[in-house]
Amino acid sequence: MEIREQDNCRVMFDPVLLAEDPWQSFEPDFWQQQQAVVGSARGRGTTWFVRGQQMEMALRHYYRGGLFGKLVKDQYRFSDWASCRSMAEFTLLQHLVAEGVRVPRPVAARVCKSGLFYRADLLTEKVPDATDLVDRLQQGPLSTAQWQAVGAMIRKMHDSQVNHTDLNAHNILLDREERIWLIDFDKCSLADGEHWKEANLSRLHRSFVKEVDKAGIHWQAADWQQLLAGYAG
Structure with missing residues (x-):
């Protein structure tokens, strides 16, 4: 891992995964000039999907949500480098990768x-x-095996003592090989003990119930029991 500083900015990056200039790699214009933008997604801001020399990547700028976000859209109070949102999420993803949890590698x-x-x-x-x-x-619907795989991956995350404070159905992915991925670890953290794990699962359960009405997903109580079976191992 390398760290560079200039003009009140700090960049932390993995030189194995990032062949491009680490300073330019955060600028959407740089990727557009290289004709390397392969897509985008809208949330609080735009996430750019770009094609680097080593892999395709997702570039995200941090924006505030809620009412306060309408006043101060992307500024946060500085205390120290390590606790800044992007640095903290980078470090947490490193930990999860080392623990064998299937998450996007931090670049x-x-x-x-x-x-x-x-x-x-x-x-x-x-x-x-x-x-x-x-x-x-x-x-x-998903198969029994798929639901159990979802539960097993969440358990692996919990065994690594990572508290995913926004665990919901949108933050769990299936790829073309039917592998389970967990994403969006902004504001998540390492946590001691066990008490918070049930809260993670309860939040996820509520999101499935919500999406049945909102999005018409194929989900029923028996699916949740299969997820819990996979979680229990």
Whole structure:
């Protein structure tokens, strides 16, 4: 892992995964000039999918949500480099990869300070040919084995003591080989003990119930029991 600094900015990156200039790699214009933008997705902002020399990647700028986000859309209070949003998520993804949890590999993180505040960006591996569970379940139900695989991957994450505070059906992916991926670890963290794990599962259960009405997904109580069976091992 390498760390570079210039003009009140710090970049942390993996030189094995990123062959491009780490400073330019956070600029969408750079990728557009290389004709390397392969797609985008809209959320609070635009996530750009780009083709690097080593792999396809997802480039995300951090934006605030909620009412406060309408006033200060992308600035956060600076305390130290390690706790900045992109640096913290980068480090957490490194931990998960080392623990064998299937998550996008972190490629690079950038933080730029301005007075007491900072802005942040993150570059991660793009999961190839993947669909989130909501989209997948709109097409049809999952098999028993697939539900158990979802539960087993969540258990692996929990065994690594990572508290995913926004675990929902959109943050679980299936790729073309039917492998399970977990994504979106912004504001997540390592946590001691066991008490928070049930809260993660309860949040996920509520998201399935919600998406039955909202998106018409193919999901029923028996599917949840199969997920719990996979979680229990």
